[in-house]
Amino acid sequence: MADEVKIYRNWSSPYGLRIVWALDIKGIEYENIFEDLSQKSPQLLQYNPVHKKIPVLVHKGKPICESLVILEYIDETWKETTPLLPKDPYEKAMARFWAKFVDDKLLPSVWSVFTEKGYEAKKEALVPAMQNLEFIEEQLKGKKFFGGENIGYVDLALGWIAYLLDVFEEVLNLKLFDADKFPLLSGWMKNFCDAPAIKQHLPPRDKLVTKFQLFHEKFQTAN
Structure with a gap:
């Protein structure tokens, strides 16, 4: 119910x-x-x-x-429904590792680009963010999603990238993501956003742009 x-x-x-x-x-x-x-x-x-x-x-x-x-x-x-984590203990441990990497390393590194003041400082902050994206790109070799053919735990942890990166790019007027450099991640982003369970809940892009423009202005004018 x-x-x-x-x-x-x-x-x-x-x-x-x-x-x-x-x-x-x-x-x-x-x-x-x-x-x-x-x-x-x-x-x-x-x-x-x-x-x-x-x-x-x-x-x-x-x-x-x-x-x-x-x-x-x-x-x-709800074990009887589509699994989010692998059954294999090693694969499950790896999924937990990469989900924690997303929250502890990748997200803060991307957010630091957003919060830095000035173009040069933002470009400098972009270096570790790109390195972290390279780690993620490696995990997609030979796979549609991080767990294989279906969306799983790591995909859900990383889901924000699929719909927020281009919003950040518009707000910052700075290129954050090069699809040619990250072809696997680029393909994953499309597959992820096209999945019905994901697509129907994506926030309106115009509202996101407005929200993060206000955030960015606040960071840029803070002492």
Whole structure:
């Protein structure tokens, strides 16, 4: 039943979208509860008193926090549906490693390009971001998705790249991604965004551009 599964998120958070995508891939009914992060609801603060952040998945009244943890919970709870993680222990460990790499290394390196002040500083920050993308490109050799033929755990962790990189490029007026240099990742981005479970939940691009333009202006004018 839909009332057994609720997800607290906002319209644009890539972390919340991971959960929506996973639930749709597995065919699980759920209720979206959209949060205004400038005025967080008492329910969100009750369910996530430690970090006070989205996303939070509530299943049968029990909250689970942190997007990668939630993805594993979904996979273990609904085992009879499309798996997100491999069964093989080594492959599962590698999937966890690369998902954590995305959150701990890749995302901060791309975000630092966005937050740096001035064109030259941004170009300098782009170097480690490109190195991290090269690591990701290597993992796609011989595969359609990171887990093989179907979208899985690492694909969901990396999903933000597929729809945000070109938004960042427009806002920054700076080339962040060269499809010729990253042909495998470029192909993955198209395959990922074309998947029905993903495509129907992608945030409106014009709203994303407006949102990140405001963010960028804020960073550029900060002391």
